[in-house]
Amino acid sequence: MINITLVAGARPNFMKIAPIIHAIQKKQNEGKPIFYRLVHTGQHYDKKMSGDFFEQLNIPEPDANLGGGGGTQAEQTAAIMVAFEKELMDHKPDLVIVVGDVTSTLACSIAAKKLVIDVAHVEGGIRSGDLSMPEEINRMVTDSITDHFFTTSEIANTNLRKLGFSEDQIHFVGNTMIDTLMANMDRFRSPEGEIFEKIKPKEYFVMTMHRPANVDQEEKLKEMIEAIVKGTRGLPIIFPVHPRTAKNLQNMGINHETLHMTEPLSYLEFNYLVKHAKGVITDSGGITEEASVMNVPCITLRDNTERAETIELGTNELIGTDPKKLPPYLEKVMNGGWKSYKGIPLWDGKTSDRIVDKIIQLYSN
Structure with a gap:
């Protein structure tokens, strides 16, 4: 036993x-x-x-x-x-x-x-x-x-x-995360709410940010979000965020027409959004794995990654935390020139x- x-x-x-x-x-x-x-x-x-x-x-x-x-x-x-x-x-x-x-x-x-x-x-x-x-x-x-x-x-x-x-x-x-992804893909469902009824497949971005290097410096965070809003050319940006963080962002005056801050989403809802997104902007590790396997362009706002295979064989690009480096990557996503998933062994x-x-x-x- x-x-x-x-x-x-x-x-x-x-x-x-x-x-x-x-x-x-x-x-x-x-x-x-x-x-x-x-x-x-x-x-x-x-x-x-x-x-x-x-x-x-x-x-x-x-x-x-x-x-x-x-x-x-x-x-x-x-x-x-x-x-x-x-x-x-x-x-x-x-x-x-x-x-x-x-x-x-x-x-x-x-x-x-x-x-x-x-x-x-x-x-x-x-x-x-x-x-x-x-x-x-x-x-x-x-x-x-x-x-x-x-x-x-x-x-x-x-x-x-x-x-x-x-x-x-x-x-x-x-990767057991991919086991879960594949087992549940046909169960993904759209979140409820007005914004989710309006967005169209491949015509919106999903964003997550939580790391101190990105969210703790007020001016840098403002600059980063403005660069994202400008580079996505009016497409909706869905940003699931903790209510406290959302309040802090609003207190900083970060409030754009195309930036939609939502409550945290369930697994099935969040991955529904990722699967149908034009691109993902994140500082998470796990999301880069899921986006890669679903062949969704992924921009990672970090200076390093523990998941190098998502860059070599996946759809992930590591661009750092400098907002000035973001525009050419967003341009590539918008123009359809992003790399495709090559397949990660096992x-x-x-x-x-x-x-x-x-x-x-x-x-x-």
């Missing part, structure tokens, strides 16, 4: 965990003795995370919610470690699976290894090289104590080999099956 604890702490984690749960359930239906507990650390909580979110991804409510949200990074890490240690002592698994690069990933990896429990890192080995990003610290520390890596790219494999990990620890399986919707097959191979007695 193989017992697994699956850890998720933030909304993107559940998109990465959901297909693993489905792959485990499939094996259970085949009579394989593999069981899981789903632990939500409580790192992030919003209304989109409860109820409809689990329903949309077709996953059960977590077996435990550790309530580890709030406070500074250190306070959050400590709270999650304390709560997760107790969880593991009460329900000791053979393997803890962590995903991505959030605080929960780091905290739960440390707690598990201190109790001499194996850790597998889904998305192990990716690097931005930017130590100012908390996520990069989380990746580095988690990988340093991980037993098995489930990787998304040959780039990640190379990073892990350079760190001295052996081939039998590195399992190139693909991003085929079957990653989670490969992960679960490998776990059964590794942990069957």
Whole structure:
């Protein structure tokens, strides 16, 4: 019997965990003795995370919610470690699976290894090289104590080999986010609201911005949004944003006729918009993966990326955080001259099956 604890702490984690749960359930239906507990650390909580979110991804409510949200990074890490240690002592698994690069990933990896429990890192080995990003610290520390890596790219494999990990620890399986994307694409639905009734396919942009380098400097943020508004030539820009951030933007006088600030959207609604957009402007990592696979032009407002394969083989371009660099890229999108998706190896919707097959191979007695 193989017992697994699956850890998720933030909304993107559940998109990465959901297909693993489905792959485990499939094996259970085949009579394989593999069981899981789903632990939500409580790192992030919003209304989109409860109820409809689990329903949309077709996953059960977590077996435990550790309530580890709030406070500074250190306070959050400590709270999650304390709560997760107790969880593991009460329900000791053979393997803890962590995903991505959030605080929960780091905290739960440390707690598990201190109790001499194996850790597998889904998305192990990716690097931005930017130590100012908390996520990069989380990746580095988690990988340093991980037993098995489930990787998304040959780039990640190379990073892990350079760190001295052996081939039998590195399992190139693909990207579970793409499993979720492909499993749900025919279920995408338009959000409700006046603006969404007016926009036409391939005649609007989707924008997300949350990183300090882009949103913390008032004048730079104004300049960036003005460059985006000008470069999109009157096309609507859909900008899902936290209400507090929206208020701050309005207080700064950022208010353009074509810029439509909306509340955060559900997974199925947001990806509906991305799929039908003329282009995406973002400083997120995960969105670059989804946009690439859906063959939607993607402009990333960052100086580095941990997902280089989306640039080499996807539809993503990394342009930095200087608003002056934006116009020629928007021009290329507007004129239809953007590159097309070339196909990223193993991003085929079957990653989670490969992960679960490998776990059964590794942990069957």
